[in-house]
Structures are given as structure tokens and as C-alpha cells.
Amino acid sequence: MTQTLSAPMNPADLPTRTKVFAFVLMCVGFFMATLDIQIVASSLRDIGGGLSASQDELSWVQTSYLIAEIIVIPMSGWLTRVFSTRWLFAFSSLGFTITSMLCGLAWDINSMIVFRALQGALGAAMIPTVFTTAFVLFPGRQRLIASTTIGALASLAPTVGPVIGGWITSQWSWHWLFYLNLIPGIFVTVLVPKFVRVDEADVSLLKRGDYLGIVLMSVFLGCLEYVLEEGPRKNWFGDDVIVLCTWASAVCGFLFLIHAFTAKEPIVDLKALAVRNFGIGSLLSFITGIGIFCTVFLTPVFLARVRGFDSLQIGLALLSVGCFQLIALVVYSTLARWINLRVLMVFGLVCFGVGCYLYVPLTSQWGWQQLLLPQALRGIGQQFCIAPIVTMALGSLPPSRLRSASGLFNLMRNLGGAIGIAVASTMLNDRLNFHYERLDEHLSTGRPVVESLLQQQGAHLAAIGGDAINAASAGLGLLHSVLMREALVLTFSDAFLAVALCFVVAVISVAFSRPFGFGAPPPDAH
Numbered sequence: 001m002t003q004t005l006s007a008p009m010n011p012a013d014l015p016t017r018t019k020v021f022a023f024v025l026m027c028v029g030f031f032m033a034t035l036d037i038q039i040v041a042s043s044l045r046d047i048g049g050g051l052s053a054s055q056d057e058l059s060w061v062q063t064s065y066l067i068a069e070i071i072v073i074p075m076s077g078w079l080t081r082v083f084s085t086r087w088l089f090a091f092s093s094l095g096f097t098i099t100s101m102l103c104g105l106a107w108d109i110n111s112m113i114v115f116r117a118l119q120g121a122l123g124a125a126m127i128p129t130v131f132t133t134a135f136v137l138f139p140g141r142q143r144l145i146a147s148t149t150i151g152a153l154a155s156l157a158p159t160v161g162p163v164i165g166g167w168i169t170s171q172w173s174w175h176w177l178f179y180l181n182l183i184p185g186i187f188v189t190v191l192v193p194k195f196v197r198v199d200e201a202d203v204s205l206l207k208r209g210d211y212l213g214i215v216l217m218s219v220f221l222g223c224l225e226y227v228l229e230e231g232p233r234k235n236w237f238g239d240d241v242i243v244l245c246t247w248a249s250a251v252c253g254f255l256f257l258i259h260a261f262t263a264k265e266p267i268v269d270l271k272a273l274a275v276r277n278f279g280i281g282s283l284l285s286f287i288t289g290i291g292i293f294c295t296v297f298l299t300p301v302f303l304a305r306v307r308g309f310d311s312l313q314i315g316l317a318l319l320s321v322g323c324f325q326l327i328a329l330v331v332y333s334t335l336a337r338w339i340n341l342r343v344l345m346v347f348g349l350v351c352f353g354v355g356c357y358l359y360v361p362l363t364s365q366w367g368w369q370q371l372l373l374p375q376a377l378r379g380i381g382q383q384f385c386i387a388p389i390v391t392m393a394l395g396s397l398p399p400s401r402l403r404s405a406s407g408l409f410n411l412m413r414n415l416g417g418a419i420g421i422a423v424a425s426t427m428l429n430d431r432l433n434f435h436y437e438r439l440d441e442h443l444s445t446g447r448p449v450v451e452s453l454l455q456q457q458g459a460h461l462a463a464i465g466g467d468a469i470n471a472a473s474a475g476l477g478l479l480h481s482v483l484m485r486e487a488l489v490l491t492f493s494d495a496f497l498a499v500a501l502c503f504v505v506a507v508i509s510v511a512f513s514r515p516f517g518f519g520a521p522p523p524d525a526h
Contacts (some may be wrong), residue, residue, distance in 0.1 A: 281393025
């Protein structure tokens with residue numbers, strides 16, 4: 001039977017092998033798009049050297065990608081209805097692949113930022129589309145396997161991104177961080193139109209699209225992400241551009257909320273948040289986004305600034321998270337058949353929170369051995385909580401609302417990460433000054449311990465350089481560097497504690513959720 005673009009086949013009638021292969025294809029694209037958020041995290045120094053970029057400019061290698069992705073993800077539901085899942089996904093994969101190649105060929109930092117923004121925008125549709133397709137293709141217990149797979153990939157990709165990136169950069173060069181996408185990208189682009197047939201295209205929707213909502217949402221989210229990313233580096237409201245973007249985000253955000261609740265067919269179905277399990281699931285997605293992205297941000301920065309690790313050493317130190325996630329995936333898949341998903345979700349949230357809390361006794365000597373237990377609990381926790389959250393949130397809605405709601409659900413995770421990283425960056429600036437001043441109060445020159453340390457350092461440096469006056473000044477410089485290092489360690493400890501406290505809110509919120517998973521009532525059609 002020959003099928004046209006409309007693909008009027010019922011997804012439930014597709015052979016099981018076809019559905020599985022289609023799902024696997026989409027998971028490959030989903031993993032690539034999610035992986036590329038953090039794959040550059042441990043290699044920014046190398047990219048900066050290759051493109052002659054400053055530290056502030058380098059931050060935009062990640063920021064431009066996130067801003068574009070956050071803007072497009074909520075629109076994916078409407079775009080899917082217009083172009084159909086297979087053609088939107090294929091076009092998204094093609095655009096992502098081409099811009100990945102362009103990122104590898106970037107000749108300066110400005111071209112890199114432009115190409116990264118295009119990469120994030122064109123690849124963003126692959127992320128929420130997978131969630132929707134899984135709930136359309138698979139019924140019953142097959143849906144559990146699908147949601148487990150998506151949950152594993154969603155939490156694994158940001159975690160292993162710096163690991164893979166550090167290894168690739170050390171073995172070849174940073175260009176291969178982007179060339180890595182070419183072969184799987186072409187593979188997905190070619191095969192998705194043939195095997196992914198779950199819905200029909202309706203280009204007539206272009207005539208009545210919610211373009212006002214798209215503009216308001218884009219300005220709101222784009223300016224918000226800019227403020228969150230650049231605020232810590234530009235002293236927040238001491239910068240005119242930050243103030244302007246804050247006002248633009250606030251005004252457009254307010255107008256967007258009014259529009260979303262009053263428009264007949266809004267670009268994002270915010271009313272879905274009134275469904276209890278979807279609302280709580282979105283909150284949990286926000287909190288787990290904070291946990292995943294903040295820990296992936298803080299740990300490499302700690303290892304680079306305090307321990308002086310290079311990209312490969314950072315990647316190896318973070319490897320244990322991914323290893324324990326893979327182990328937990330096998331265990332979770334087995335337990336999910338017999339144990340209530342809400343119990344597994346609470347276990348995962350507790351493990352995740354405790355894992356973050358175990359970072360609090362941080363010292364300047366921590367390496368992969370000391371990070372092993374916190375990262376093991378974090379890896380196990382991510383695997384045990386993400387998949388049930390997906391099932392709870394999206395399983396509470398009827399198929400007619402899944403497309404728009406899936407974009408909102410994924411947006412919450414990325415927003416959680418963006419806000420969490422902004423707060424963590426602010427803490428690294430403000431709390432560093434606080435801890436330095438507190439430590440400095442205990443280092444008066446009259447204290448015997450301080451005098452003894454300065455004399456030892458001065459004698460050692462004088463013996464090496466032969467200049468007692470300069471040796472004394474150098475001794476004071478060394479004392480300052482030690483003081484700064486310890487203040488920085490205490491600051492990182494504060495940031496990890498703040499992340500851990502977020503999971504207290506997460507665990508409490510689960511108590512208000514309704515039963516979900518097998519044996520739960522079907523979702524309300526309204």
C-alpha cells in the first residue's frame with residue numbers, strides 16, 4: 001500500500017518491529033540534541049584557544065544553543081501538527097547535522113556562536129517529539145519500557161556530555177565534538193521519513209497559527225535566558241542591557257500568560273498545568289533539571305579551578321555517574337514491573353538529593369575517589385526518578401493534548417537548568433567574597449600559626465631565589481592564593497547544598513500526586 005505525506009495509518013496497526021525501529025531512530029536524534037548541550041562543557045578552554053576567544057565570549061558557545069533550544073521546544077507541538085512528526089523530525093535532524101558540521105568549521109568565535117544558535121534551534125524539535133511519539137506508539141507495559149529508555153537518555157546525555165567531550169578533545173581536537181554528529185545525523189535524516197508514521201500533516205494550520213503567542217514567548221524566554229546567563233558576569237542590574245532584557249522578559253511574559261489562557265488555540269497549552277499529575281510532574285522536571293545541569297556545571301568548574309584538571313581528567317572524574325546510571329537502568333527496568341512507580345520515583349529523588357548533599361564536605365583535595373559515592377548516588381537517583389516523572393506527567397493527559405504538553409514539560413527541565421546555573425554562578429561570585437572575608441578575619445599577622453607559615457614560606461623561597469625581601473612578598477602571595485582556594489571550596493559547598501535542598505521540595509510534592517502507572521485511572525479527556 002502506497003502512503004502519501006498524510007500517512008493515514010493508525011500507529012497501533014504498525015508492526016511491532018517497525019514501531020521499535022522508528023522509536024530507536026528518534027531516540028538517536030533525541031540523544032544527539034540533548035548531548036550537545038553539555039558536550040562542550042569540559043572543552044571550552046580548548047575551543048577558546050582555537051578561536052582566540054575570551055572567557056566571556058566562550059560562555060556563549062553554550063548560551064546561544066540553550067536560548068535557541070528553549071525558544072523552539074515549546075513550539076514543537078504546533079510544528080508537529082503542521083508538518084507531521086516524521087517530516088518535522090527529519091528536517092530537524094538534517095538542520096542539526098548541517099549546523100554541527102558548520103560548528104566544526106567555525107573560523108572565529110562569532111561564527112561559532114551563530115552556528116551553535118542555529119544548531120540548537122534546528123535540533124530542538126527532536127527532544128519533545130520523542131516523548132509524544134512514545135506515548136502514541138506503545139500501549140501498556142511497552143510504554144513503561146519506552147518511558148524508561150527516554151528517561152535514561154534524558155539524564156544520561158547531559159551527564160556523559162563532558163566525559164565524551166573531554167576524551168574526544170584530548171584524543172583528536174575540539175572540532176570532532178561536532179563532526180561526531182554527522183554520521184548518525186545523516187542516518188536519522190534518511191530513515192525517519194520511511195519508518196516514523198504516526199500522524200498526518202496539516203499545513204492549513206499555518207493560516208491560523210498563534211503567531212502573536214510565538215513572538216511573545218520567544219522574546220520572553222530568549223530575554224530570560226540571556227538575563228540568567230549574563231547576569232552573574234555583568235553584575236545583574238548594574239548593566240543596561242540586563243535591565244532592558246529584564247523589562248522585555250517581564251512584560252512579554254505577562255502578556256504571554258494572559259494570551260495563553262485566553263486564546264482559542266495557543267501555541268503552548270498552559271492549561272495542562274491544572275491537571276494535577278502533569279503540574280506536579282512539570283515541577284519535578286524543573287527540579288531535576290536544576291539537579292542535572294547544576295551538578296554537571298559545578299563539578300567540572302570545581303575540578304578545573306580548584307584542582308587544575310584538564311579536559312580529559314575532568315571527563316574521567318565524571319565517568320562514574322554514567323556508569324552507575326547504566327547499572328541503575330537494568331535494576332530499574334526489573335523493579336518497575338513489580339514495584340509502584342511512585343515508590344521508585346521517591347527513592348530516586350532521595351538518592352539524587354542525598355548525592356548532592358554528600359558534595360557538601362568538599363575539600364581542595366577531592367578527586368575521582370572522593371567524588372565516587374556522591375556521583376554514584378546521583379547517577380542511581382537520576383535513573384530511578386526521571387522515567388517515573390515522564391510517565392506521571394505525560395501519562396496523565398489524553399493523546400490530543402500530548403504534543404503541546406510535551407514541549408512544556410521539556411521546557412521546564414531546561415528552564416530549571418538555566419535558572420539553576422544562573423543562581424549557582426551568582427553564588428560562586430557573591431559567596432566567594434563572603435567566605436574570603438570570613439577566612440581573612442582569622443589570618444591576622446600576630447597569630448603564631450600565620451607567622452610560622454609565613455616564615456617557612458619566606459625561608460623556602462629565599463633559599464630558592466636568594467632574595468629575602470621578594471621572598472616575603474611571595475610568601476604573602478602564596479597565603480592569599482591558599483585563602484582564595486579555600487574560600488572557593490566553601491562556595492562550591494554552599495552551591496551543592498542549595499541544589500540538595502531543592503529535592504526536599506521535590507519529595508514533598510510527590511505526596512500530592514495521584515496514582516499513576518499500571519492500575520491507575522485513564523487520563524481525563526479534557
